[in-house]
Amino acid sequence: MCGICFVCGLSSSLCQAEEQASLTHNLLHHRGPDSCGHVTLSINDKLSAIFRSCVLWLQGPVPTAQPVTDKEGNVLLWNGDILAGYEIPGEKSDTKYISDYLTGKDEKEIMCFLSAIKGPWSLIYYQKCTKKLYFGRDVFGRHSLVWQLPSEQPWMFLVSSVTQRSAEVTEVPALGLYYIDFLHSKLDVDFHVNLIPWTHVNESNLLALPSTIHIQKQRLESPIKNQLNISLPTEDVLENLRALPASLDNEHLDVLYSALKDDIDRLLDILKTSVQRRVDMCPQKCQRCTNTQDKCSHSRIAVLFSGGLDSAMIALLLDSCIPSSESVDLLNVAFEQRIPQRQDKKKKNQLDCATNGIIPSRNYDVPDRLSGRSCWQQLKEIRPGRCWNFVEIDVTGEELARQRESTISHLVAPLNSVLDDSIGCALWFGGRGEGTLEGSPYVSPARVLLCGMGADEQLAGYSRHRGRFSAGGWPALLEEIDMEISRIHTRNLGRDNRILADHGRAPRFPYLDEDVVSMLNSVPIWRKANLNMPRGVGEKILLRTACAHLGLTTAAGLPKRAIQFGSRIAKLENSKEKGSDTCSRLVEN
Known part of the structure; x- marks a missing residue:
């Protein structure tokens, strides 16, 4: 970078x-x-x-x-x-x-x-x-x-x-x-x-x-080698889909895995190669050891880790791509939760404590922190030979405002919406990697940061995909996926790169490897997503089944949760704002 x-x-x-x-x-x-x-x-x-x-x-x-x-x-x-x-x-x-x-x-x-x-x-x-x-x-x-x-x-x-x-x-x-x-x-x-x-x-x-x-009239050849598979399920296929269990629990997992096995094996193989490429292109030195002759024993690789499906799968595949002696930093960001106004008695008690010189505790048990801890525990159980560093990155409202004004607003620019602000701030603090590890202060020395962006667009992970499917069935879903993939270059990866690279780390996106995209483009839509199934199962069914089959059952069943909601940064700001509104906190600094 x-x-x-x-x-x-x-x-x-x-x-x-x-x-x-x-x-x-x-x-x-x-x-x-x-x-x-x-x-x-x-x-x-x-x-x-x-x-x-x-x-x-x-x-x-x-x-x-x-x-x-x-x-x-x-x-x-x-x-x-x-x-x-x-x-x-x-x-x-x-x-x-x-x-x-x-x-x-x-x-x-x-x-x-x-x-x-x-x-x-x-x-x-x-x-x-x-x-x-x-x-x-x-x-x-x-x-x-x-x-x-x-x-x-x-x-x-x-x-x-x-x-x-x-x-x-x-x-x-x-x-x-x-x-x-x-x-x-x-x-x-x-x-x-x-x-x-x-x-x-x-x-x-x-x-x-x-x-x-x-x-100019001439054109550049794209490194993506195949177009999206636009075939629709036949009646026989639809009947087989209706016969599949709508659950990822142990009782039904084998049935789903058998139905999708060929594509799961292809996906895991090419996704592992993608992760391997991104960690091989990294020196055997962390940020701290660049100028030393000694062998580095710190974490070279980190994962932006919510404990959700996409980041959990990356962490699991990473385990097979680097020596077992290397630790891996799992960077989990949470913003403080404010006390609701209705809790008047509790609020008064905390104010009384502050008056007496006692600082009230801050609560960081946001959804991404809870799911992150749960997935971390499961990672340790199924991959006990690895040192998994679960780094808890807690952000106060005061520090959020300070860093937004001095740095983050310039990195988010030229974008300026409420959504850009929320995502940009959450990514910046997560990518900074400054928090606590087992209760002690810790700053990640990782040189490469693996991120899960790109899976939702290809595997129908967003709620809008379910809405299109409800309104127009498989043709409408396929049309939406086609549009999502074709406009990835117009989305916000430039913003994410500016934000995450600000800490001297290289953000890398395994799901957006050219070969991963080509492979997923070739898979029929109904084998990537089945939105007749419940939320938390049907979207990204191919990736969910693969994740559950490898043992990360908790992450496999979690519904999509955007980082601004999972980290609870959205709760710190004006709850009446819309994501598309111009963010005054960015343009007025």
Whole structure:
């Protein structure tokens, strides 16, 4: 994980603009604490540019400093993970590999290279001989990239992983590879950006772009190799579905598992490979031990852990991907629960205690804390050879307000809804990993953070899927899933990346591995979800049955619970707010 930033402007004013961006520099450094550097170069008689990068060490024997300038003067800023698609020699980082590979390549070769990468990435690449600046994000938009298009004097163009909140800054749409031709464009008169879109991107996505974006005819091949299986269940299939038990208890689990066994085996195999890829690309050192020669004995890997289905499955598969001697941090976040107004007597007693110098206790037994503890206990029972560190991250209202104002509001931006605020704050504190472990203060030293995003969109995990199914049956559900998958790149993974990477950890999403998505796309809809079954069973039935079969029966039966409700952050704020409302706590700071 890295923080990358490109700023281009009039040579006379660029340095002054850079000096004013101290908060942006700090945010970049949070993402990449292991190495920082910058390169300044002249684009033409009028324009100069600064390439800046802060690196989090994840691949290669030692950190690779950025920006990387090759023998031809090309400059690379890379924020990504090549998890598959190319075999990188063990002595070389993926950053150096990419820089060497792209040297001397033409536009078509650059496109083909990026199309074959499996893994999350964002990139800024300046080719000196053509004076073209290429930039973009992976097919799912898993890594953040924002931009500020030139609008007023002094002329300035910015592309960055993160920057301080501004009304002029928006997210770079994850639609393909963008480029600016500095050689043939009079940018201060007629500025425009060219886009080479991914093959799957439809015209409606492109029509929504600013008029300064020029769409190119050629397209980038998507690393997702198959389209969604749109077959509908036949009458025979429906009869078989009606005969299945609508329960995951021990009495009926074997029947469900037998019915879904082939797809469960495929899913577990490819999901384990996805987890394995994401932990293999991590040094044998935690955050604390980067500069030491001693062998690291701390947790390198953490899981954002609610105790629900998605995070429980990741934790369980992780157990088979790393040595048994390594501990794993399970990061569980909870926000304090306020005393309801109706409890007047209890409230008065607590106020009396405070008057006498006794601080009343705070309650953090929120739904995610309770389910997290339960799943943690079950993990210890079925995988007793592993040290599972259940890290209780308790957040007070005061600290929430303080950190939102100083940091989180800039990371959530350019998004600004109540929902963005709630999810962003919950993820930030969870990703920070600062809490207690068995009653003692603890800060997770993990370098990689595994997260469960992406399962619900593919496996009909949201309540809206059940609503569509109730209204229109299997065709309506299939249509909704198709839309969900096609718009993953427009969702909020950029926001989540900005939030979680702020602690110098690499957030990684196993359910959004290209091969996992391709496999799930190939499975008929009724084998992924059966919404005739009760809530907590039918949605994500394939994953639930697999989880229960492996022994995590508690997590397998939990209904979907969004982090803002499970962590109870929503209870701390105005209960009358709607998730889509503009959040005053973000825009007024």
